[in-house]
Amino acid sequence: MxxxxxxxxxxxxxxxxxxxxxxxxxxxxxxxxxxxxxxxxxxxxxxxxxxxxxxxxxxxxxxxxxxxxxxxxxxxxxxPLDPRYTAQRVEEYFGSLGLRPLVGVEVEFFVFKAIKMLYRVPAVVAYKLEFVDRSFGRGLDSNYHVVEGVLGGYLDEVALTLRNYFGVDVRSYHHEVASSQVELSLGAKGPRAISDDIQTVKYVAKYVASARGLKATFMPKPVYGENGSGMHVHVSLWRGSTNLFYDPSDDYGISQVARYFIGGLLSHSRALAAVVAPTVNSYKRLVPGYEAPVYATWGLANRSAMVRVPRVLAPSDARVEFRPPDPSSNPYLAIAAILLAGLDGVRKSVDPGESLERSSYELPRIPRERTLPRSLGEALDELASDSDFLKPVFTKDLLEAYVEVKLRELEEVSSVPTPTEFLKYHDV
The missing domain is CATH 3.10.20.70 (Glutamine synthetase, N-terminal domain)
Structure with a gap:
């Protein structure tokens, strides 16, 4: 054995x-x-x-x-730098306050027939994607929820393996909007357990794809012109058996505590980006028009907003969905940071403002402080100036080590010419 x-x-x-x-x-x-x-x-x-x-x-x-x-x-x-220890510590910290956070996630990823890379720096950098299927538009022309043979069978195997062998609570799975893109929704658990589940999803999804002659990638934006892959994080906050985010008298079914939590997420969103969208590629996803958030807004069932409030059908349903994260993030750190940002909003009674009833992409010019960073470098600068909310759990050494490795990664990726640069500039 x-x-x-x-x-x-x-x-x-x-x-x-x-x-x-x-x-x-x-x-x-x-x-x-x-x-x-x-x-x-x-x-x-x-x-x-x-x-x-x-x-x-x-x-x-x-x-x-x-x-x-x-x-x-x-x-x-x-x-002290073990990410799983950070998730455990945030759970213990909330417990010391008499609180129990529950976190569910939607994990999106792409499954290709092949990803072919030619990488010989400094001479050649190129890649080619072979799709399992292609999406030819949006709305009725998209691939959302299509019943498809290859990816349908693949998802069946992934979901059954996760549930039957690894104890992962897969609630639903389906084809997503983009070409060769899928999603798994996981039931809510504590911060450490749900982070374990996310890592297990990646492990199983990659193995099953390889066994079928396919390639799974959790890269946020592998395909230009199509939706990227997010990792939407759903949070509720409990004291004993009471969901503190529920209020039956509210039009949206959420409490003032939930609103303050949303306020914390919005007010710290620029710093959070460095942890929840932690790669150079992440910021190619966070652009208008692709169901990814750009502005610090919130709304009921609004998928263009940074924070979506799902419709509440029962007291246990009351939750908030934070949409900037993507699956390239370290889930243990990302979920801990999200919880601490929301808690800071509750402690400081941060008003999230009015809910957004229209697409955020149609808004007039928004002040810089109400937008997400446009790059990893900008996000790291924001984290450097706004990290006090993390200090109950994230130590100085942990934050410094995280920023150091991300700055090295940024320098490495930013210094290599891309295929698009060759297309635009090779003949100047």
């Missing part, structure tokens, strides 16, 4: 090592922290200790199980 210990690095990449367990209670591995940016080479020994509650059989491997692990610097000493 083997156990595959999964853990998440600072930028959200899932990593794994297989071990032969000494016993059911001894699922431990030593790892080189310097190879994953988690420790200097002179102090690089780290421990992975499995969370036994996440132990599940891997259906495509014989006598092999999966367990999600926590990162330790020594026995009983958690690594």
């Amino acid at each position: 083997w156990v595959e210990l999964h853990y998440t690095d600072r930028v959200g990449r899932l990593r794994a090592v297989r071990v032969a367990p000494l016993s059911a209670d001894a699922l431990v591995a030593r790892v080189d922290g310097s190879s994953i940016g988690m420790a200097p080479v002179e102090k690089s020994d780290l421990l992975l200790i499995a969370d036994g509650s996440t132990l599940r059989p891997i259906p495509w491997l014989d006598r092999c199980w999966r367990a999600i692990s926590d990162i330790y610097v020594a026995q009983n000493v958690r690594h």
Whole structure:
């Protein structure tokens, strides 16, 4: 028997090592922290200790199980940069206030026949996408909810594997608007558990695609001119068995607490972008016209708004949906940051303003402070000037380490010429 210990690095990449367990209670591995940016080479020994509650059989491997692990610097000493530890700490922090956040997500991603890349810097940089299907417009011409053979069968297998083997509460799944794009909706859980589920979705979706000769990607905007992939985060806040976001007397069914929470999300949205939309590619998704938010607005059932309030059919339904996040984010950090921004709004009674009843894309010129950043660099600058709301959970070292790795990534990606640049400028 083997156990595959999964853990998440600072930028959200899932990593794994297989071990032969000494016993059911001894699922431990030593790892080189310097190879994953988690420790200097002179102090690089780290421990992975499995969370036994996440132990599940891997259906495509014989006598092999999966367990999600926590990162330790020594026995009983958690690594301060472990993203999963951050999600645990935000859960504990809310608990100390007598609050219990529940978080559900919609994970969108693309599934291609192939992604072919020619990458030989400095000579050639090119890529080619082979679609499973093509969307030929919007509305009735889009691929939203189409019943399609290849991706339909693929999604069936992914959803059943997640539910039956990994305990992920898949509530629904369907084809999305764009070509070769799909979505899985996950039931609400605590911050750490839902983040575990998101990482498991990526793991299973990529494996099943590979086994079928396909390629799944969680890149936010792989296709120009089509909707990008978001990771919409649904939040409700509970005290005991009471949903604090519900108010039956309100026209929208939401309470003043929910409105203040929305105010916190909107007021910190520019800084949040650095965590929830953390790649250069993320900002190619966050443009007008593609069901992605651009302006700090909120509204009932309004998919052009930054915060959507779904229609409330029962007390447990009352929630807010934060739409800027995408699946390239580290879910443990992104969800923790979202919760802290909303909580800051509740504490400070931040008024979100009037709800938006029309498309935000039709609004006249909006002040800069009410728009999302246009680039990762701009988002990182905003985080540098607005991070106090994160301090109850995010340590100074964690924030500095996150910004450092993102600045390096920004410099690397921004310095490489793109195919579009060649098309526009090769003959100047």
